[in-house]
Amino acid sequence: MATETASAAYREQLKRYVIEPVTRVEGHGKITLLADDDNNIREVRLHIVEFRGFERFIQGRPYWDVPVVVQRLCGICPVSHHLAAGKAIDRIVGAERLTPTAKKLRRLVHFGQILQSHALHFFHLSSPDLLFGFESDVRQRNIFGVIEAHPDIALQGVKLRKYGQEIIRAICGKRIHGTGAIPGGMNKALAKDERKKFLEDIDQIIDWSIAAVKLSRDFFTGNQPFNDTFGSMPTNYLSLVRPDGALELYDGKLRARDKRGEIIFDQVSDQVYQRYIREEVRNWSYMKFPYITEMGPDAGWYRVGPLARVNNCDYIDSPLAEAERLRFKAHSDEPVVHAALSYHWARMIELLHCAEKIKELLNDPEILGTDLIAEGERRSNTGIGVIEATRGTLFHHYEIDDNDLISIRRVAEDQLSGREITEPLLNNIEVAIRAYDPCLSCATHAVGKMPLIVELRDAQGELVHRLQKDSNGSIS
Numbered sequence: 001m002a003t004e005t006a007s008a009a010y011r012e013q014l015k016r017y018v019i020e021p022v023t024r025v026e027g028h029g030k031i032t033l034l035a036d037d038d039n040n041i042r043e044v045r046l047h048i049v050e051f052r053g054f055e056r057f058i059q060g061r062p063y064w065d066v067p068v069v070v071q072r073l074c075g076i077c078p079v080s081h082h083l084a085a086g087k088a089i090d091r092i093v094g095a096e097r098l099t100p101t102a103k104k105l106r107r108l109v110h111f112g113q114i115l116q117s118h119a120l121h122f123f124h125l126s127s128p129d130l131l132f133g134f135e136s137d138v139r140q141r142n143i144f145g146v147i148e149a150h151p152d153i154a155l156q157g158v159k160l161r162k163y164g165q166e167i168i169r170a171i172c173g174k175r176i177h178g179t180g181a182i183p184g185g186m187n188k189a190l191a192k193d194e195r196k197k198f199l200e201d202i203d204q205i206i207d208w209s210i211a212a213v214k215l216s217r218d219f220f221t222g223n224q225p226f227n228d229t230f231g232s233m234p235t236n237y238l239s240l241v242r243p244d245g246a247l248e249l250y251d252g253k254l255r256a257r258d259k260r261g262e263i264i265f266d267q268v269s270d271q272v273y274q275r276y277i278r279e280e281v282r283n284w285s286y287m288k289f290p291y292i293t294e295m296g297p298d299a300g301w302y303r304v305g306p307l308a309r310v311n312n313c314d315y316i317d318s319p320l321a322e323a324e325r326l327r328f329k330a331h332s333d334e335p336v337v338h339a340a341l342s343y344h345w346a347r348m349i350e351l352l353h354c355a356e357k358i359k360e361l362l363n364d365p366e367i368l369g370t371d372l373i374a375e376g377e378r379r380s381n382t383g384i385g386v387i388e389a390t391r392g393t394l395f396h397h398y399e400i401d402d403n404d405l406i407s408i409r410r411v412a413e414d415q416l417s418g419r420e421i422t423e424p425l426l427n428n429i430e431v432a433i434r435a436y437d438p439c440l441s442c443a444t445h446a447v448g449k450m451p452l453i454v455e456l457r458d459a460q461g462e463l464v465h466r467l468q469k470d471s472n473g474s475i476s
Helices: 002-013 063-073 078-093 100-132 143-149 151-172 192-221 270-275 293-299 306-312 319-330 342-362 408-415 423-436
Strands: 015-019 029-035 041-048 236-241 253-257 263-268 277-281 288-292 382-389 392-399 452-457 463-469
Touching (some): 063 078, 078 100, 078 151, 078 392, 100 143, 100 151, 100 192, 151 192, 236 263, 236 382, 253 270, 253 306, 270 277, 270 382, 288 293
Antiparallel strands (some): 236 253, 253 263, 382 392, 452 463
């Protein structure tokens, strides 16, 4: 207790810099930097400050509502939540063995989701940093600056995203928050004219995806060794892979590697994930902090998303993306790539992979089938669905009753310590966060008691009464 008090007293003496909100990311967050009189960074915290509460307000709803409701977690990656929930509900009704057409439609919409989301992040949110420089004029460092200075690149980003969104619309009825997955399958077949239209454009989409990989690769390799060291830290990695070790985005087994590239565990069923992964909470964030159980919270934390998936897989089963993966791996002498900015390169490799797989599925005759629902008999009160969402491995875990109801610190120390803190320098912190493409809305969870402040003010705006409930439930 004495140490904690001394630490708290010391923190009060430090200068405080706050980045709020974190810009060009999905969701709301802020960063707090504490620095001494010489501007040496002593503490960095990322606060996820928005509250979502989906764990609470889906309680009492029938299980078949859940895939539609939970996708409202996010407007950027709703399909990921929709499909993860759908897979969990398949387990509850005992119909996880989907018909070939239903499974291929789910895969098609999933590839469309990842394509549009990767395009949005890279071209709209991150490209201003890459094209103009991390500390460039803030008036240019935005999508409007990209449109003005690089109209061709901006247009490619818009059209890539539009193509993915149109696939979502064709299968789910709407580009955002549509419906598609239902217990045991899908509720709508793909129309022949929609398929024909997508096939007409897919080769151009693949060409633009190749160009996007080149743009990200040239950025990463063109400014060495800075890009190798910026935000780089050795970590563990977690993702899904196929039984043969290939990259898998929809329905694989869990694999984890350590910072040296050694396998921690492999081919773990998503149905037993709780034996291998646990979570802890921190009092400054609604985000939970998962870790590999056997390694503990201090050593067992891990990274997910495109970099984890490209590091973890043995190969990618689409030829153009596999060639780029080999080039990506050859860049480093290490068995795994740790550089934070390499996320952009890995992300565009996945974008290319999705474009290739979309073409493959569109040319599959079964994609136009009408046998969409597998028969099943409810067999479980528990449903677990895991999928590789755009930003990482996504777990949906539901319990129903008998009524059917249901790296930031490293960058701060390297780039800011000892220097006068300015807006361009602070953008280095945001660059590191944007590399991960976090979805802060998706990261929030309702855990225990919700901290709350209620203020009563009179007609003139004067404070009459204030009530505060802390996360431990105490009220003052």
